[in-house]
Amino acid sequence: xxxxxxxxxxxxxxxxxxxxxxxxxxxxxxxxxxxxxxxxxxxxxxxxxxxxxxxxxxxxxxxxxxxxxxxxxxxxxxxxxxxxxxxxxxxxxxxxxxxxxxxxxxxxxxxxxxxxxxxxxxxxxxxxxxxxxxxxxxxxxxxxxxxxxxxxxxxxxxxxxxxxxxxxxxxxxxxxxxxxxxxxxxxxxxxxxxxxxxxxxxxxxxxxxxxxxxxxxxxxxxxxxxxxxxxxxxxxxxxxxxxxxxxxxxxxxxxxxxxxxxxxxxxxxxxxxxxxxxxxxxxxxxxxxxxxxxxxxxxxxxxxxxxxxxxxxxxxxxxxxxxxxxxxxxxxxxxxxxxxxxxxxxxxxxxxxxxxxxxxxxxxxxxxxxxxxxxxxxxxxxxxxxxxxxxxxxxxxxxxxxxxxxxxxxxxxxxxxxxxxxxxxxxxxxxxxxxxxxxxxxxxxxxxxxxxxxxxxxxxxxxxxxxxxxxxxxxxxxxxxxxxxxxxxxxxxxxxxxxxxxxxxxxxxxxxxxxx
Amino acid sequence: xxxxxxxxxxxxxxxxxxxxxxxxxxxxxxxxxxxxxxxxxxxxxxxxxxxxxxxxxxxxxxxxxxxxxxxxxxxxxxxxxxxxxxxxxxxxxxxxxxxxxxxxxxxxxxxxxxxxxxxxxxxxxxxxxxxxxxxxxxxxxxxxxxxxxxxxxxxxxxxxxxxxxxxxxxxxxxxxxxxxxxxxxxxxxxxxxxxxxxxxxxxxxxxxxxxxxxxxxxxxxxxxxxxxxxxxxxxxxxxxxxxxxxxxxxxxxxxxxxxxxxxxxxxxxxxxxxxxxxxxxxxxxxxxxxxxxxxxxxxxxxxxxxxx
Numbered sequence: 001x002x003x004x005x006x007x008x009x010x011x012x013x014x015x016x017x018x019x020x021x022x023x024x025x026x027x028x029x030x031x032x033x034x035x036x037x038x039x040x041x042x043x044x045x046x047x048x049x050x051x052x053x054x055x056x057x058x059x060x061x062x063x064x065x066x067x068x069x070x071x072x073x074x075x076x077x078x079x080x081x082x083x084x085x086x087x088x089x090x091x092x093x094x095x096x097x098x099x100x101x102x103x104x105x106x107x108x109x110x111x112x113x114x115x116x117x118x119x120x121x122x123x124x125x126x127x128x129x130x131x132x133x134x135x136x137x138x139x140x141x142x143x144x145x146x147x148x149x150x151x152x153x154x155x156x157x158x159x160x161x162x163x164x165x166x167x168x169x170x171x172x173x174x175x176x177x178x179x180x181x182x183x184x185x186x187x188x189x190x191x192x193x194x195x196x197x198x199x200x201x202x203x204x205x206x207x208x209x210x211x212x213x214x215x216x217x218x219x220x221x222x223x224x225x226x227x228x229x230x231x232x233x234x235x236x237x238x239x240x241x242x243x244x245x246x247x248x249x250x251x252x253x254x255x256x257x258x259x260x261x262x263x264x265x266x267x268x269x270x271x272x273x274x275x276x277x278x279x280x281x282x283x284x285x286x287x288x289x290x291x292x293x294x295x296x297x298x299x300x301x302x303x304x305x306x307x308x309x310x311x312x313x314x315x316x317x318x319x320x321x322x323x324x325x326x327x328x329x330x331x332x333x334x335x336x337x338x339x340x341x342x343x344x345x346x347x348x349x350x351x352x353x354x355x356x357x358x359x360x361x362x363x364x365x366x367x368x369x370x371x372x373x374x375x376x377x378x379x380x381x382x383x384x385x386x387x388x389x390x391x392x393x394x395x396x397x398x399x400x401x402x403x404x405x406x407x408x409x410x411x412x413x414x415x416x417x418x419x420x421x422x423x424x425x426x427x428x429x430x431x432x433x434x435x436x437x438x439x440x441x442x443x444x445x446x447x448x449x450x451x452x453x454x455x456x457x458x459x460x461x462x463x464x465x466x467x468x469x470x471x472x473x474x475x476x477x478x479x480x481x482x483x484x485x486x487x488x489x490x491x492x493x494x495x496x497x498x499x500x501x502x503x504x505x506x507x508x509x510x511x512x513x514x515x516x
Numbered sequence: 517x518x519x520x521x522x523x524x525x526x527x528x529x530x531x532x533x534x535x536x537x538x539x540x541x542x543x544x545x546x547x548x549x550x551x552x553x554x555x556x557x558x559x560x561x562x563x564x565x566x567x568x569x570x571x572x573x574x575x576x577x578x579x580x581x582x583x584x585x586x587x588x589x590x591x592x593x594x595x596x597x598x599x600x601x602x603x604x605x606x607x608x609x610x611x612x613x614x615x616x617x618x619x620x621x622x623x624x625x626x627x628x629x630x631x632x633x634x635x636x637x638x639x640x641x642x643x644x645x646x647x648x649x650x651x652x653x654x655x656x657x658x659x660x661x662x663x664x665x666x667x668x669x670x671x672x673x674x675x676x677x678x679x680x681x682x683x684x685x686x687x688x689x690x691x692x693x694x695x696x697x698x699x700x701x702x703x704x705x706x707x708x709x710x711x712x713x714x715x716x717x718x719x720x721x722x723x724x725x726x727x728x729x730x731x732x733x734x735x736x737x738x739x740x741x742x743x744x745x746x747x748x749x750x751x752x753x754x755x756x757x758x759x760x761x762x763x764x765x766x767x768x769x770x771x772x773x774x775x776x777x778x779x780x781x782x783x784x785x786x787x788x789x790x791x792x793x794x795x796x797x798x799x800x801x802x803x804x805x806x807x808x809x810x811x812x813x814x815x816x817x818x819x820x821x822x823x824x
Contacts, residue, residue: 090696098689098812140809
């Protein structure tokens with residue numbers, strides 16, 4: 001028996017969670033004090049989400065104990081957690097797109113069902129915390145930042161004692177993140193504890209009072225983040241020094257290899273962004289990154305460049321000077337372009353196909369060794385696949401596994417490696433390291449830079465500003481389907497990018513909230 | 517006067533022809549709003565029709581109504597068990613349910629073929645029912661006509677004005693999110709499927725006890741499929757389902773009336789007319805794509821397996 005210690009709000013003691021043969025949590029102990037912003041750090045797959053889901057009652061531990069204000073509790077389901085005073089903002093929002101803001105919040109509220117009263121309360125609380133929300137808006141029409149506000153307000157209305165946030169800033173502009181930190185600090189002053197999961201170590205140093213670090217399901221350290229450096233925190237998370245991406249900034253102005261000229265693409269559905277007058281030149285030897293908050297036209301732009309949605313006029317897009325706007329995907333590959341979409345499983349690779357078969361899918365028409373007279377050359381595909389696996393250190397369980405058997409980071413290395421292996425003259429990548437851990441990210445970013453230094457033109461679409469600064473020679477920002485001018489990476493600040501990302505509308509809104 | 521009588525009887529027939537479509541469709545609407553696609557409406561109607569008919573022969577049509585509902589619920593629970601608990605494919609299971617229902621109903625009904633059935637009485641309110649025209653139309657129907665309209669209004673109210681309806685819509689929109697918030701996705705879906713089954717059974721019973729009080733094999737004649745189509749074309753909105761059901765009933769009965777007049781219009785055209793008119797009309801009223809998109813249950817037909 002451990003003695004009761006009311007000093008802590010929440011204690012997770014010796015918690016074990018086993019999935020099949022995987023020990024996702026192995027004797028994890030975590031203690032959170034009232035009013036503390038407690039960082040919970042670890043690489044992807046370290047077991048953070050597993051523990052958090054158990055605290056929130058969405059999963060049950062294999063063994064171990066949870067204590068709430070010193071008393072042993074059994075959190076059977078999320079409703080029980082909310083009753084205790086635990087609120088959670090999910091990484092992948094638990095929102096209902098077809099419902100209104102108020103309806104989404106009503107679903108999480110116990111007791112009476114009075115939409116009018118609730119709407120009024122939502123408007124009041126959201127204004128009070130500087131998180132403006134329109135109760136009657138349909139979620140599908142809202143930006144990612146606004147959706148997160150719904151989740152936060154939903155938690156705040158229940159006056160939680162502990163707020164769990166899973167990577168809240170991953171989807172926000174720097175300004176939106178700053179606004180969030182103001183809210184978190186205020187909650188902390190009011191006595192509400194925050195369990196804060198993030199990959200961004202700088203912000204952990206900035207706002208957290210305490211940090212518990214998890215590696216391979218085990219707690220490896222409990223430190224005061226203000227006394228650490230980002231590098232020392234990263235070392236604790238990974239267990240080794242992270243490869244630093246190395247850029248040679250030799251600015252050779254080559255010829256424009258990828259050219260977008262007044263590219264327009266109308267929306268073909270209700271939740272699709274229209275692309276308006278996008279012009280851009282990517283020269284040989286350079287990496288251009290397009291920043292932006294998700295849902296501002298990135299996937300539409302990618303589809304337009306890759307040829308998944310052909311354009312109205314050939315002149316809108318040129319590869320090495322050849323107008324190609326009306327060509328399909330394969331024709332564009334055959335002129336030397338390569339494309340890596342955002343969604344690796346289901347878009348970049350077929351989950352149920354072997355890696356060698358996935359090689360054939362993007363390279364059958366450009367690579368003579370894969371198909372002869374319409375017949376598949378499986379030997380050739382295996383050679384390519386092995387070469388990619390070796391070059392990018394893709395870790396796998398058996399020689400030629402199905403794509404779905406690989407972890408996210410390894411599959412991403414494979415999908416990118418498959419295209420890089422062709423030495424394409426033009427490479428377009430959407431979110432190259434989304435959901436990929438630090439080690440694999442560094443490998444991928446280095447490979448992208450190296451390709452450009454060999455004379456290729458590379459366009460990276462990313463939401464991750466750290467990544468953008470790491471790889472890009474020039475930066476442009478996409479907002480509501482329009483692209484800004486390009487700026488040299490060393491001539492534009494994070495704050496300026498943030499303003500461009502938000503676009504005029506949201507800046508006004510933020511200013512309004514600040515004065516309210 | 518004779519012409520008037522004929523027109524009145526056409527209007528009354530339209531109402532009785534539309535009621536089973538409305539009952540079956542409003543039930544399926546609730547099922548689909550919860551994210552389940554049950555293609556077995558036709559089968560559940562057939563079983564409801566034969567069970568209602570058989571029970572009505574012994575105990576009268578009012579008991580027959582409950583037998584028809586119970587039969588539909590039972591069959592739908594089989595579907596729920598297979599698709600929700602055992603996570604079988606909803607489309608394949610629904611199709612199988614239709615085949616099963618048609619088969620079983622034929623088997624049960626062997627002895628009933630050709631027997632005169634018990635007919636559900638029309639209500640009679642002194643004075644009100646005697647008003648020319650309005651009386652028979654508004655105050656002289658059988659109870660299920662009123663019930664089907666009340667049920668449509670009630671479903672609309674519950675779905676859009678109450679917490680229960682909000683939960684049903686939430687489960688149909690994102691079962692993962694509903695689960696994360698602590699709602700029982702599977703129990704909600706079981707309840708909705710059973711409700712849909714009851715409505716389909718009742719619709720079948722209406723055919724064999726009110727529309728044509730007799731039992732004939734395959735007497736549902738594709739009405740279950742029409743009900744399914746109505747739900748989709750009506751953008752999952754109860755009011756539009758009612759409009760669609762009555763429109764379909766009206767055009768099909770008018771078609772029959774025109775045919776008996778012998779105006780020389782090909783009968784194939786007349787029989788296909790209700791389908792064409794209903795589809796065109798509902799496509800026009802669902803022209804607002806954003807509204808349709810917002811009302812389409814995003815999880816429709818997708819299996820749900822919670823993580824443990």
